[in-house]
Amino acid sequence: MTEHLVDPDVPRDLHAFIAGLPKAELHVHHVGSASPRIVSELAARHPDSKVPTDPEALVDFFTFTDFAHFIDVYLSVVDLIRTPEDVRLLTYEVARDMARQQVRYAELTITPFSSTRRGIDEGAFMDAIEDARKAAEAEFGTVLRWCFDIPGEAGLESAEETVRLATDDRVRPEGLVSFGLGGPEIGVGRPQFKPYFDQAIAAGLHSVPHAGETTGPQTVWDALTDLRAERIGHGTSSARDPRLLAHLAERRIPLEVCPTSNIATRAVRSLDEHPIKEFTRAGVLVTINSDDPPMFGTDLNNEYAVAARLLGLDERGLADLAKNAVEASFLDAPGKTRIRDEIDAYTAKWLAA
Ligand SMILES: O=C(O)c1cccc(C(=O)CC[C@H]2O[C@@H](n3cnc4c(=O)[nH]cnc43)[C@H](O)[C@@H]2O)c1
Ligand SMILES: [Zn+2]
Numbered sequence: 001m002t003e004h005l006v007d008p009d010v011p012r013d014l015h016a017f018i019a020g021l022p023k024a025e026l027h028v029h030h031v032g033s034a035s036p037r038i039v040s041e042l043a044a045r046h047p048d049s050k051v052p053t054d055p056e057a058l059v060d061f062f063t064f065t066d067f068a069h070f071i072d073v074y075l076s077v078v079d080l081i082r083t084p085e086d087v088r089l090l091t092y093e094v095a096r097d098m099a100r101q102q103v104r105y106a107e108l109t110i111t112p113f114s115s116t117r118r119g120i121d122e123g124a125f126m127d128a129i130e131d132a133r134k135a136a137e138a139e140f141g142t143v144l145r146w147c148f149d150i151p152g153e154a155g156l157e158s159a160e161e162t163v164r165l166a167t168d169d170r171v172r173p174e175g176l177v178s179f180g181l182g183g184p185e186i187g188v189g190r191p192q193f194k195p196y197f198d199q200a201i202a203a204g205l206h207s208v209p210h211a212g213e214t215t216g217p218q219t220v221w222d223a224l225t226d227l228r229a230e231r232i233g234h235g236t237s238s239a240r241d242p243r244l245l246a247h248l249a250e251r252r253i254p255l256e257v258c259p260t261s262n263i264a265t266r267a268v269r270s271l272d273e274h275p276i277k278e279f280t281r282a283g284v285l286v287t288i289n290s291d292d293p294p295m296f297g298t299d300l301n302n303e304y305a306v307a308a309r310l311l312g313l314d315e316r317g318l319a320d321l322a323k324n325a326v327e328a329s330f331l332d333a334p335g336k337t338r339i340r341d342e343i344d345a346y347t348a349k350w351l352a353a
Contacts, residue, residue: 005302009309017315017350018304022342024105024325025098025289025300026208027233027256029182031078031111032292033094039294042080051076062295067214067265071153071184074295078114087115087128095136095144097293101301104339105331107208109147109180112165113158122165126173133175145330146173147208149180150196152188159196167203177330180233181209181223190222197227206230206330208256214267217241229253231287231328236262239275242282249283254328259306260298261291276310287325319347 007015034042036055043051052061064070081087091108098106110129116122133144148166150159165171166179179200181193190211197207210233211223217237221244223229235255238244248255257276262268268275279286288307290300308318326339 005297005299005305007302007305007309010305014308014315014318015301015305018301018308018318020102020346020350021304021318021322022102022104022339022346023300023304023322024329024331024339025103026107026231026254026287026325026329027109027258027289027291028106028300029109029111029292030091030094031081031114032074032295033097033108033290034077034090035093035097035294038090038093039077039080042086046080046082049076049080051080059297062297064265067184067267070265070295074292075114077295078111079118081115082118082120084120084124084128087120087125088132091129091132091144092135095132095140095142097299099136099140099142101299103142103300104342105143105145105326105329105335107145107147107178107329109149109182111149111151111162111182113151113154113161116161116165117154117158122171126165126171130173130175133173143331143335144175145177146175147178147180148176149182149210150193151183152181152185152193153183156192159193163196163199166200166205172203176205178206178208180207181211181227182233183210185210185213185215185219190219191226194226201228208233210234212237213262214265217244220244224253231256234258234262234267236267236275238284239278245279245282245284249285252285254285254287254324255279256289256328257286257307258289258291259303259310260296264296271306271310274310276307280311285324285328286321287328288321289325315347315350319343 036058040053043053136142150162207228208231209223209227212220213234220238231254233256288303293299
Protein backbone atom coordinates (compact mmCIF):
# COMPACT_ATOMS: atom_id res chain seq x y z
CA MET A 1 0.00 0.00 0.00
CA THR A 2 1.45 3.43 -0.93
CA GLU A 3 1.21 5.33 2.38
CA HIS A 4 0.67 8.83 0.93
CA LEU A 5 -2.33 7.49 -0.98
CA VAL A 6 -4.20 6.06 2.00
CA ASP A 7 -7.55 7.90 2.09
CA PRO A 8 -8.34 8.32 5.83
CA ASP A 9 -12.07 8.10 5.04
CA VAL A 10 -11.68 4.60 3.62
CA PRO A 11 -11.14 1.77 6.15
CA ARG A 12 -7.62 0.33 6.03
CA ASP A 13 -8.86 -3.18 5.39
CA LEU A 14 -10.76 -1.92 2.31
CA HIS A 15 -7.47 -0.42 1.07
CA ALA A 16 -5.85 -3.82 1.66
CA PHE A 17 -8.70 -5.55 -0.22
CA ILE A 18 -8.23 -3.18 -3.17
CA ALA A 19 -4.45 -3.71 -3.19
CA GLY A 20 -4.91 -7.45 -3.78
CA LEU A 21 -7.96 -7.25 -6.05
CA PRO A 22 -7.22 -8.42 -9.64
CA LYS A 23 -8.01 -5.49 -11.94
CA ALA A 24 -8.22 -4.33 -15.54
CA GLU A 25 -7.48 -0.79 -16.62
CA LEU A 26 -8.90 0.77 -19.77
CA HIS A 27 -7.87 4.42 -19.66
CA VAL A 28 -4.22 5.06 -18.91
CA HIS A 29 -1.68 6.96 -21.01
CA HIS A 30 1.77 5.64 -21.88
CA VAL A 31 3.93 8.74 -21.26
CA GLY A 32 1.56 9.87 -18.51
CA SER A 33 2.36 6.67 -16.59
CA ALA A 34 6.10 7.31 -16.35
CA SER A 35 7.04 6.95 -12.68
CA PRO A 36 8.97 9.80 -10.99
CA ARG A 37 12.03 7.53 -11.04
CA ILE A 38 11.84 7.05 -14.82
CA VAL A 39 11.09 10.74 -15.43
CA SER A 40 14.06 11.74 -13.24
CA GLU A 41 16.32 9.24 -14.99
CA LEU A 42 15.31 10.49 -18.44
CA ALA A 43 15.55 14.15 -17.35
CA ALA A 44 19.10 13.53 -16.09
CA ARG A 45 19.96 11.95 -19.46
CA HIS A 46 18.65 15.02 -21.28
CA PRO A 47 19.80 18.10 -19.29
CA ASP A 48 18.46 20.50 -21.97
CA SER A 49 14.93 19.58 -20.80
CA LYS A 50 12.94 21.80 -18.40
CA VAL A 51 11.70 18.71 -16.50
CA PRO A 52 13.23 18.57 -12.97
CA THR A 53 15.47 15.64 -12.08
CA ASP A 54 14.60 15.83 -8.39
CA PRO A 55 11.48 13.70 -7.61
CA GLU A 56 10.37 16.25 -4.96
CA ALA A 57 10.53 19.09 -7.46
CA LEU A 58 8.46 16.91 -9.79
CA VAL A 59 5.51 17.15 -7.39
CA ASP A 60 5.41 20.94 -7.97
CA PHE A 61 6.07 20.52 -11.67
CA PHE A 62 3.05 18.16 -11.78
CA THR A 63 0.69 20.70 -10.18
CA PHE A 64 -1.54 22.09 -12.90
CA THR A 65 -3.34 25.40 -13.15
CA ASP A 66 -5.73 24.15 -15.83
CA PHE A 67 -6.04 21.56 -18.63
CA ALA A 68 -3.90 23.58 -21.07
CA HIS A 69 -1.09 23.75 -18.49
CA PHE A 70 -1.36 19.99 -17.99
CA ILE A 71 -0.89 19.39 -21.75
CA ASP A 72 2.10 21.74 -21.76
CA VAL A 73 3.78 19.77 -18.97
CA TYR A 74 2.76 16.46 -20.57
CA LEU A 75 4.55 17.45 -23.78
CA SER A 76 7.72 18.33 -21.88
CA VAL A 77 7.77 14.73 -20.61
CA VAL A 78 7.05 13.47 -24.15
CA ASP A 79 10.21 15.38 -25.17
CA LEU A 80 12.25 13.16 -22.84
CA ILE A 81 11.40 10.03 -24.83
CA ARG A 82 13.98 10.23 -27.58
CA THR A 83 15.16 6.74 -28.50
CA PRO A 84 13.53 3.33 -29.02
CA GLU A 85 15.32 2.18 -25.85
CA ASP A 86 13.59 5.02 -23.91
CA VAL A 87 10.26 3.74 -25.31
CA ARG A 88 11.01 0.13 -24.36
CA LEU A 89 12.16 1.04 -20.85
CA LEU A 90 9.13 3.26 -20.24
CA THR A 91 6.65 0.62 -21.45
CA TYR A 92 8.27 -2.20 -19.46
CA GLU A 93 8.42 -0.12 -16.26
CA VAL A 94 4.79 0.97 -16.66
CA ALA A 95 3.81 -2.71 -16.88
CA ARG A 96 5.88 -3.47 -13.77
CA ASP A 97 4.00 -0.74 -11.82
CA MET A 98 0.71 -2.17 -13.04
CA ALA A 99 1.65 -5.70 -12.00
CA ARG A 100 2.45 -4.43 -8.49
CA GLN A 101 -1.16 -3.26 -8.30
CA GLN A 102 -2.54 -6.61 -9.47
CA VAL A 103 -3.48 -5.23 -12.89
CA ARG A 104 -4.00 -8.31 -15.03
CA TYR A 105 -4.96 -6.50 -18.23
CA ALA A 106 -4.52 -2.94 -19.48
CA GLU A 107 -5.32 -1.03 -22.64
CA LEU A 108 -2.56 1.56 -22.75
CA THR A 109 -3.13 4.73 -24.79
CA ILE A 110 -0.10 5.55 -26.91
CA THR A 111 0.37 8.60 -29.14
CA PRO A 112 2.76 7.34 -31.83
CA PHE A 113 2.56 10.63 -33.76
CA SER A 114 4.27 12.46 -30.88
CA SER A 115 7.22 10.07 -31.08
CA THR A 116 7.56 9.73 -34.87
CA ARG A 117 7.37 13.52 -35.34
CA ARG A 118 10.23 13.85 -32.84
CA GLY A 119 12.36 11.60 -35.00
CA ILE A 120 11.91 8.08 -33.59
CA ASP A 121 11.81 5.59 -36.43
CA GLU A 122 8.29 4.11 -36.69
CA GLY A 123 9.45 0.49 -37.07
CA ALA A 124 11.81 0.78 -34.11
CA PHE A 125 9.02 2.40 -32.06
CA MET A 126 6.62 -0.48 -32.77
CA ASP A 127 9.34 -3.07 -32.03
CA ALA A 128 10.07 -1.34 -28.69
CA ILE A 129 6.46 -1.40 -27.45
CA GLU A 130 5.92 -4.95 -28.68
CA ASP A 131 9.13 -6.17 -27.04
CA ALA A 132 8.04 -4.63 -23.74
CA ARG A 133 4.50 -6.04 -24.12
CA LYS A 134 5.79 -9.58 -24.58
CA ALA A 135 8.31 -9.27 -21.74
CA ALA A 136 5.63 -7.86 -19.40
CA GLU A 137 3.26 -10.73 -20.13
CA ALA A 138 5.97 -13.37 -19.70
CA GLU A 139 7.59 -11.86 -16.60
CA PHE A 140 4.71 -10.16 -14.75
CA GLY A 141 1.62 -11.88 -16.16
CA THR A 142 0.19 -8.50 -17.12
CA VAL A 143 -1.45 -8.51 -20.55
CA LEU A 144 -1.06 -5.21 -22.40
CA ARG A 145 -3.01 -4.01 -25.42
CA TRP A 146 -2.62 -0.70 -27.25
CA CYS A 147 -4.94 2.16 -28.12
CA PHE A 148 -3.34 4.58 -30.62
CA ASP A 149 -4.75 8.08 -30.15
CA ILE A 150 -4.77 11.15 -32.35
CA PRO A 151 -3.47 14.24 -30.48
CA GLY A 152 -6.35 16.29 -31.87
CA GLU A 153 -4.83 19.71 -31.30
CA ALA A 154 -1.90 18.78 -33.54
CA GLY A 155 -4.32 18.90 -36.48
CA LEU A 156 -5.46 16.60 -39.25
CA GLU A 157 -1.88 15.83 -40.21
CA SER A 158 -1.61 13.97 -36.90
CA ALA A 159 -4.87 12.12 -37.62
CA GLU A 160 -3.59 11.09 -41.04
CA GLU A 161 -0.33 9.80 -39.59
CA THR A 162 -1.96 8.02 -36.64
CA VAL A 163 -4.46 6.16 -38.80
CA ARG A 164 -1.68 5.15 -41.20
CA LEU A 165 0.39 3.74 -38.33
CA ALA A 166 -2.70 1.96 -36.99
CA THR A 167 -3.85 0.38 -40.23
CA ASP A 168 -0.79 -0.27 -42.40
CA ASP A 169 -0.09 -3.98 -42.02
CA ARG A 170 3.64 -3.36 -42.39
CA VAL A 171 3.83 -1.21 -39.24
CA ARG A 172 0.70 -1.84 -37.17
CA PRO A 173 1.67 -3.69 -33.97
CA GLU A 174 0.08 -6.99 -33.00
CA GLY A 175 -1.16 -5.63 -29.65
CA LEU A 176 -3.22 -2.80 -31.15
CA VAL A 177 -6.95 -3.07 -30.40
CA SER A 178 -8.38 0.43 -30.50
CA PHE A 179 -8.24 3.97 -31.85
CA GLY A 180 -8.64 7.13 -29.78
CA LEU A 181 -8.58 10.89 -29.76
CA GLY A 182 -6.89 12.86 -26.95
CA GLY A 183 -5.59 16.28 -26.01
CA PRO A 184 -7.64 19.43 -25.50
CA GLU A 185 -11.28 19.39 -26.62
CA ILE A 186 -11.93 23.13 -26.71
CA GLY A 187 -11.68 24.26 -30.34
CA VAL A 188 -10.98 20.65 -31.45
CA GLY A 189 -14.40 19.39 -32.62
CA ARG A 190 -14.86 15.62 -32.83
CA PRO A 191 -16.74 15.45 -36.20
CA GLN A 192 -13.66 16.48 -38.26
CA PHE A 193 -12.03 13.16 -37.26
CA LYS A 194 -14.84 11.00 -38.67
CA PRO A 195 -12.96 9.85 -41.83
CA TYR A 196 -10.00 8.65 -39.74
CA PHE A 197 -12.19 6.75 -37.29
CA ASP A 198 -14.10 5.24 -40.24
CA GLN A 199 -10.81 3.98 -41.64
CA ALA A 200 -9.64 2.60 -38.27
CA ILE A 201 -12.97 0.88 -37.61
CA ALA A 202 -12.91 -0.63 -41.12
CA ALA A 203 -9.49 -2.06 -40.22
CA GLY A 204 -11.00 -3.81 -37.20
CA LEU A 205 -10.13 -1.35 -34.44
CA HIS A 206 -12.48 -0.29 -31.64
CA SER A 207 -13.40 3.39 -31.24
CA VAL A 208 -12.56 4.97 -27.85
CA PRO A 209 -12.27 8.77 -28.09
CA HIS A 210 -11.94 11.17 -25.17
CA ALA A 211 -15.09 13.31 -24.99
CA GLY A 212 -16.85 15.45 -22.42
CA GLU A 213 -13.72 15.84 -20.28
CA THR A 214 -13.40 19.62 -20.69
CA THR A 215 -16.40 20.42 -22.90
CA GLY A 216 -20.14 19.81 -22.67
CA PRO A 217 -22.37 16.83 -23.47
CA GLN A 218 -22.63 17.71 -27.18
CA THR A 219 -19.01 16.51 -27.56
CA VAL A 220 -20.07 13.11 -26.19
CA TRP A 221 -22.99 12.97 -28.63
CA ASP A 222 -20.56 13.84 -31.46
CA ALA A 223 -18.19 11.08 -30.36
CA LEU A 224 -21.07 8.59 -30.39
CA THR A 225 -22.57 9.73 -33.66
CA ASP A 226 -19.57 10.71 -35.78
CA LEU A 227 -16.80 8.58 -34.30
CA ARG A 228 -19.04 5.59 -33.42
CA ALA A 229 -17.52 5.48 -29.92
CA GLU A 230 -17.83 2.12 -28.14
CA ARG A 231 -16.57 3.59 -24.88
CA ILE A 232 -16.11 7.21 -23.86
CA GLY A 233 -12.89 8.55 -22.32
CA HIS A 234 -14.07 10.50 -19.25
CA GLY A 235 -17.52 11.60 -20.49
CA THR A 236 -17.74 13.72 -17.33
CA SER A 237 -20.14 16.32 -18.73
CA SER A 238 -22.65 13.59 -19.72
CA ALA A 239 -24.09 14.14 -16.23
CA ARG A 240 -25.54 17.45 -17.48
CA ASP A 241 -27.75 15.71 -20.06
CA PRO A 242 -30.28 13.18 -18.71
CA ARG A 243 -31.15 12.03 -22.24
CA LEU A 244 -27.48 11.27 -22.87
CA LEU A 245 -27.17 9.36 -19.58
CA ALA A 246 -30.22 7.28 -20.52
CA HIS A 247 -28.71 6.61 -23.96
CA LEU A 248 -25.35 5.50 -22.50
CA ALA A 249 -27.12 3.23 -20.01
CA GLU A 250 -29.49 1.71 -22.56
CA ARG A 251 -26.74 1.04 -25.13
CA ARG A 252 -24.30 -0.22 -22.46
CA ILE A 253 -21.68 2.31 -23.58
CA PRO A 254 -19.15 2.41 -20.73
CA LEU A 255 -17.58 5.55 -19.34
CA GLU A 256 -13.87 5.48 -18.51
CA VAL A 257 -14.05 7.53 -15.33
CA CYS A 258 -10.80 8.99 -13.92
CA PRO A 259 -11.80 10.90 -10.76
CA THR A 260 -8.44 12.25 -9.54
CA SER A 261 -7.43 13.27 -13.07
CA ASN A 262 -10.54 15.44 -13.32
CA ILE A 263 -9.55 17.29 -10.15
CA ALA A 264 -5.86 17.61 -11.09
CA THR A 265 -6.67 19.17 -14.48
CA ARG A 266 -9.41 21.26 -12.83
CA ALA A 267 -12.09 19.82 -15.09
CA VAL A 268 -14.11 19.18 -11.88
CA ARG A 269 -13.80 21.38 -8.77
CA SER A 270 -13.58 18.68 -6.09
CA LEU A 271 -14.04 14.95 -5.65
CA ASP A 272 -17.26 15.56 -3.77
CA GLU A 273 -18.63 17.34 -6.85
CA HIS A 274 -17.59 14.52 -9.21
CA PRO A 275 -20.62 13.16 -11.11
CA ILE A 276 -19.68 9.47 -10.73
CA LYS A 277 -22.70 8.86 -8.50
CA GLU A 278 -25.03 10.33 -11.10
CA PHE A 279 -23.58 7.90 -13.64
CA THR A 280 -24.20 4.82 -11.51
CA ARG A 281 -27.65 6.07 -10.47
CA ALA A 282 -28.56 6.39 -14.16
CA GLY A 283 -27.40 2.80 -14.75
CA VAL A 284 -24.34 3.72 -16.83
CA LEU A 285 -21.54 1.13 -16.88
CA VAL A 286 -18.75 2.87 -14.96
CA THR A 287 -15.12 1.79 -15.14
CA ILE A 288 -12.42 3.21 -12.87
CA ASN A 289 -9.12 4.40 -14.29
CA SER A 290 -6.01 6.40 -13.41
CA ASP A 291 -5.33 8.30 -16.71
CA ASP A 292 -1.81 9.71 -15.99
CA PRO A 293 -1.21 8.35 -12.47
CA PRO A 294 2.18 9.81 -11.36
CA MET A 295 1.34 13.19 -12.91
CA PHE A 296 -1.87 13.27 -10.88
CA GLY A 297 -0.30 11.86 -7.70
CA THR A 298 -2.45 8.75 -7.83
CA ASP A 299 -2.51 5.12 -8.89
CA LEU A 300 -5.26 2.71 -9.88
CA ASN A 301 -5.63 1.34 -6.34
CA ASN A 302 -6.18 4.87 -5.05
CA GLU A 303 -8.83 5.49 -7.74
CA TYR A 304 -10.71 2.41 -6.50
CA ALA A 305 -10.48 3.78 -2.94
CA VAL A 306 -11.84 7.14 -4.16
CA ALA A 307 -14.69 5.33 -5.92
CA ALA A 308 -15.42 3.29 -2.78
CA ARG A 309 -15.79 6.51 -0.80
CA LEU A 310 -17.84 8.39 -3.41
CA LEU A 311 -20.14 5.45 -4.14
CA GLY A 312 -20.23 3.96 -0.63
CA LEU A 313 -18.92 0.57 -1.80
CA ASP A 314 -17.90 -2.45 0.25
CA GLU A 315 -15.79 -5.38 -0.99
CA ARG A 316 -18.57 -6.82 -3.17
CA GLY A 317 -19.24 -3.39 -4.72
CA LEU A 318 -15.53 -2.97 -5.49
CA ALA A 319 -15.38 -6.44 -7.03
CA ASP A 320 -18.35 -5.49 -9.25
CA LEU A 321 -16.53 -2.33 -10.29
CA ALA A 322 -13.46 -4.38 -11.22
CA LYS A 323 -15.71 -6.71 -13.22
CA ASN A 324 -17.21 -3.71 -15.08
CA ALA A 325 -13.74 -2.98 -16.48
CA VAL A 326 -13.37 -6.59 -17.58
CA GLU A 327 -16.77 -6.49 -19.27
CA ALA A 328 -15.99 -3.17 -21.01
CA SER A 329 -12.55 -4.33 -22.18
CA PHE A 330 -11.65 -5.64 -25.62
CA LEU A 331 -10.33 -8.90 -24.22
CA ASP A 332 -11.61 -12.11 -25.79
CA ALA A 333 -14.28 -14.14 -23.97
CA PRO A 334 -11.91 -16.71 -22.35
CA GLY A 335 -9.66 -13.87 -21.14
CA LYS A 336 -12.65 -12.08 -19.58
CA THR A 337 -13.83 -15.25 -17.88
CA ARG A 338 -10.37 -15.90 -16.45
CA ILE A 339 -10.10 -12.46 -14.78
CA ARG A 340 -13.74 -12.48 -13.59
CA ASP A 341 -13.19 -15.90 -11.99
CA GLU A 342 -10.04 -14.60 -10.34
CA ILE A 343 -11.91 -11.58 -8.95
CA ASP A 344 -14.69 -13.84 -7.60
CA ALA A 345 -12.26 -16.30 -6.01
CA TYR A 346 -10.23 -13.50 -4.41
CA THR A 347 -13.36 -11.81 -3.03
CA ALA A 348 -14.86 -15.03 -1.68
CA LYS A 349 -11.59 -15.93 0.07
CA TRP A 350 -11.27 -12.41 1.54
CA LEU A 351 -14.84 -12.42 2.88
CA ALA A 352 -14.47 -15.92 4.34
CA ALA A 353 -11.27 -15.04 6.23
O1 LIG B 1 3.10 15.74 -29.90
C1 LIG B 1 2.91 16.86 -30.34
O2 LIG B 1 3.76 17.45 -31.01
C2 LIG B 1 1.64 17.59 -30.03
C3 LIG B 1 1.36 18.79 -30.64
C4 LIG B 1 0.19 19.46 -30.31
C5 LIG B 1 -0.71 18.93 -29.39
C6 LIG B 1 -0.41 17.71 -28.79
C7 LIG B 1 -1.34 17.17 -27.79
O3 LIG B 1 -2.38 17.73 -27.58
C8 LIG B 1 -0.95 15.97 -27.08
C9 LIG B 1 -1.95 15.61 -26.01
C10 LIG B 1 -1.58 14.31 -25.34
O4 LIG B 1 -2.19 14.25 -24.09
C11 LIG B 1 -2.47 12.91 -23.82
N1 LIG B 1 -3.34 12.88 -22.65
C12 LIG B 1 -2.96 12.42 -21.46
N2 LIG B 1 -3.95 12.54 -20.58
C13 LIG B 1 -4.98 13.10 -21.23
C14 LIG B 1 -6.29 13.45 -20.82
O5 LIG B 1 -6.71 13.31 -19.66
N3 LIG B 1 -7.09 14.00 -21.75
C15 LIG B 1 -6.70 14.19 -23.02
N4 LIG B 1 -5.44 13.85 -23.45
C16 LIG B 1 -4.61 13.31 -22.57
C17 LIG B 1 -3.00 12.41 -25.11
O6 LIG B 1 -2.90 11.03 -25.23
C18 LIG B 1 -2.08 13.09 -26.10
O7 LIG B 1 -0.96 12.29 -26.32
C19 LIG B 1 0.74 17.04 -29.12
ZN1 LIG C 1 -6.99 10.33 -20.93
